[in-house]
Amino acid sequence: MCSRITVSWAIQRRRRSNCRSNGKKSSRRQIAQCAYFRRSRPMPTLRNMIAGEKVVPATVVFNPIMAKLAEQAGFPALYLGGGTLGYVKTTLEANLNITEMCQLGVEIGAACPLPLILDAAAGFGDPMHMHRTITMAENAGFAAIEIEDQILPKRAHHHVGIEHMVPLELMVEKVKEAVAARRGDMLIIARTNGMRASDYDDAIRRAEAYKKAGADVLMLGPNTPEDYRFLGERLDPPLMYNARSGGLQGTGMSLEELGSLGCRLFVDSGHPFLAGYKAWKQCYESMAQGMLDPGMSAEEAKAVDQEMKETIGLEAMLEIEKRTVEK
Known part of the structure; x- marks a missing residue:
């Protein structure tokens, strides 16, 4: 990932350099056009980006300036994390709502063209509520929405590793309604916390059921290289993983290895915030x-x-x- 990001950043530096000087002084209009060059280019959809066999790395952002910096660094996708945003607001993800998440999505999208993934926690409701959640997320410009199988309202104990999951059948209905509510190309990411709250067999059973219900991407919570291999051998891609402490290095695997095991989206939802803090x-x-x-x-x-x-x-x-x- 580092080498690809470095190359992308170098290309962007050259573009900006070309805008400033090509043997003659650029006009202000040319400078203005160059400043908006990347914003006006058509961007590939996140669905197309994960259609191959390579992992798409995404990083957490919670405001437009972070999005611009991530874009400059070469990241191809962004992630609006609920846990991180809760901390930014000196509270928890459990106290956030879909309106404030969508407002941030609009602001970030206005500044940066990269596809943005919304961490929508448990979807802000039951199956009936999924229709408004999905419609609002789509209209805010999100490229994907992540919905997990936790109870609502969420509890603070989620942040110390104590998970409370809804029955499999209820989550299946939520996924079905999310898919039915979708009008465009937004990805539905179904997340199960079974590997932490139950057992590995239950996690696989839930993931397979959510996929059958129409989820585009499955997200689980492995902890060790053996966990990643266990999932990769049993579930079809595309899979999504969220970095634990230590980011990519904390997984004990490379992006290439994760890609060979079906991972197509890899998110670090914590390190940028902690570094900023x-x-x-x-x-x-x-x-x-x-x-x-x-x-x-x-x-x-x-x-x-x-x-x-x-x-x-x-x-x-x-x-x-x-x-x-x-x-």
């Missing part, structure tokens, strides 16, 4: 003592500020004003 904490603690963040000098801050403005496309916005209201 650590950085914010260090920055605020330093500032409270009258000092700058030890990780960034005043000169470095100026460079970062300029880079950030390039990331959001400030030059393109200035060009529009110069052609219109700032003549």
Whole structure:
């Protein structure tokens, strides 16, 4: 993954460099067009992206600037994680609702064209409620929606490894109604927590039932390389996995190995947030003592500020004003 992301990032750097100088000074209009080049390109659908045999890596984002940075780094897909977003709001996923998730989906989609996966927890309701959940998610622009077989309302104990699952039959009906409510090409990802809350046989039984009900992708919770092999030998692709602590390295496997076992989507829903949390904490603690963040000098801050403005496309916005209201 690292090598592919590095190559993609290098290509994007060259594109931006070409926008700035090709032996002659670029016009402001050219700069503006280059700033929006990637946004205007048609993007492959997530369904097409997972149709092959390679794993599509996705990373968690919870605001537009994170989405832009992930895009620049070369990620092909994004993930709006409920657990992470709950922490950002100093609460838990159990207290989130579909409206605030969709609002973020609209904001992220307006800034970044990459396909965005919605972690919709248990779908915000029973089978009847799936119709509004799916319709809202589709209209917010999500490329996929993940629904799990936990009880509602969700409990805080989910975050300490204690799971409470709904009966298999109820989850099957929820998946069926989610599929029936879908109007477009959005993927339905059915997640079972059976490997943590029950046993491996029950997890397989649930996954197979959800697939039969119409789920496009199955998501389970393996912990060891042996778990990944166990699932890969028993379930057909496409499978989706969410990184435990340690990200991809924590799985003990490479993306190629995961791909050979049916994995088509691999999400790290925690590391970017934890890295940001650590950085914010260090920055605020330093500032409270009258000092700058030890990780960034005043000169470095100026460079970062300029880079950030390039990331959001400030030059393109200035060009529009110069052609219109700032003549």
